[in-house]
Amino acid sequence: GNSVTQMEGPVTLSEEAFLTINCTYTATGYPSLFWYVQYPGEGLQLLLKATKADDKGSNKGFEATYRKETTSFHLEKGSVQVSDSAVYFCALSGETDSWGKLQFGAGTQVVVTP
Amino acid sequence: KAGVTQTPRYLIKTRGQQVTLSCSPISGHRSVSWYQQTPGQGLQFLFEYFSETQRNKGNFPGRFSGRQFSNSRSEMNVSTLELGDSALYLCASSLAAGLLNEQFFGPGTRLTVL
Numbered sequence: 128g129n130s131v132t133q134m135e136g137p138v139t140l141s142e143e144a145f146l147t148i149n150c151t152y153t154a155t156g157y158p159s160l161f162w163y164v165q166y167p168g169e170g171l172q173l174l175l176k177a178t179k180a181d182d183k184g185s186n187k188g189f190e191a192t193y194r195k196e197t198t199s200f201h202l203e204k205g206s207v208q209v210s211d212s213a214v215y216f217c218a219l220s221g222e223t224d225s226w227g228k229l230q231f232g233a234g235t236q237v238v239v240t241p
Numbered sequence: 242k243a244g245v246t247q248t249p250r251y252l253i254k255t256r257g258q259q260v261t262l263s264c265s266p267i268s269g270h271r272s273v274s275w276y277q278q279t280p281g282q283g284l285q286f287l288f289e290y291f292s293e294t295q296r297n298k299g300n301f302p303g304r305f306s307g308r309q310f311s312n313s314r315s316e317m318n319v320s321t322l323e324l325g326d327s328a329l330y331l332c333a334s335s336l337a338a339g340l341l342n343e344q345f346f347g348p349g350t351r352l353t354v355l
Contacts, residue, residue, distance in 0.1 A: 163346075170245070170331055170346035216284065227274045227289035227335065228297045229344065234283060 129154040133217045133232035140207055140239050148202040148235045150191075150217035158219040160184075160193050160200040161229065165214045174202075174215070212239045243267065245334050245347035253353045259320040262350045266313050266334030273315040274344060275307060278329040287330075290315055291337070319352075327354045 133150040140146060152158065159178045163171040175184030180195035191202045200217060217232040246265045254260050266273050275287040286299040290309035307317040313334070319326055329351050333344040 168348070170348045171333075172346070173343050176343075218284075227272050227291070227333075227344070228286045228299070229274075229276075229284075230286070231276075231284035 129158065129219060129221045129230045131217050131219055131230055131232035133215075133235055135233070136214075136236035138235060138237045140237070142209055142239055142241055143206045144239075146202070146204045146207045146211070146237065148215055148217075148237070150200045150202065150232060152198050152200065152217075152219050154198075154219055154221050154230075156221065157195075158221045160191070161218040161220070162189070162191055162200070162202050163216040163218060163231075165216065165234070167213075171216065207237070207239045209239045209241055212237060245332055245345050247330075247332050247347040247350050249350060250348065251351045251353075253355060254322050255355050256322055256324060258322050259318065260322060260352060261316055261318045262330055262332075262352070264315045264317075264332030264334075264347060266315070266332075267345055270334035270336055270345070271313050272335045272337055273309055273313065274333045274335075275315070275317050276331045276333070277301075278331055278349070279327070284331070287317065322354045324354050326352065328352055 130153045161176045162174040164174045175186045177184040177193035183192045189204045214234045214236045216234045218229045248263045272291045274289040288307045289297040293309045304320045309315045329349040331349045333346045
């Protein structure tokens with residue numbers, strides 16, 4: 128079945144540092160890929176998405192490129208802020224009749240210090 | 242526009258009891274999905290409803306059930322509660338059951354089973 132693997136946290140960074148969170152997936156066919164962010168005490172917010180190979184999703188300074196050859200969707204941000212401290216989830220949506228079913232990675236906690 | 246609302250936000254029950262959680266999607270959204278979030282298992286898909294029909298179901302025992310009403314509001318029920326059912330239950334809504342329809346998550350209901 129489908130699965131998502133992302134790097135374990137916590138990832139601790141200083142403000143303005145470069146952030147990378149690795150995400151790889153296993154899926155049949157052509158899944159769509161997502162990054163969600165969860166701030167303390169809140170639900171998940173969609174950060175960005177990519178629906179086909181070589182697509183680049185971007186939002187709020189975050190970027191991720193759908194790499195089918197390496198089955199990866201790594202999240203990057205060039206200069207993090209304290210407000211980026213949160214848990215980040217990589218997710219995929221697989222078969223055409225399962226759009227509402229997201230398969231999530233374990234989540235990576237990011238802590239940004241001033 | 243109001244977001245996804247979930248009630249109650251916090252709930253404490255004892256083993257063997259049953260519980261009903263409610264989710265009101267964003268106005269106009271017809272698809273609702275439910276997820277269970279625990280520290281050990283992460284985010285796991287429970288069910289997806291669209292136009293009062295269950296479209297997908299995750300790998301959970303029959304004690305977990307759900308339904309959707311004609312106004313798109315959804316409820317999930319867990320009977321004969323077990324300690325392991327303690328979790329954050331998240332509801333997400335989207336306009337329709339399609340890939341490009343972003344899922345908007347509610348803040349969740351925190352269920353504690355004693």
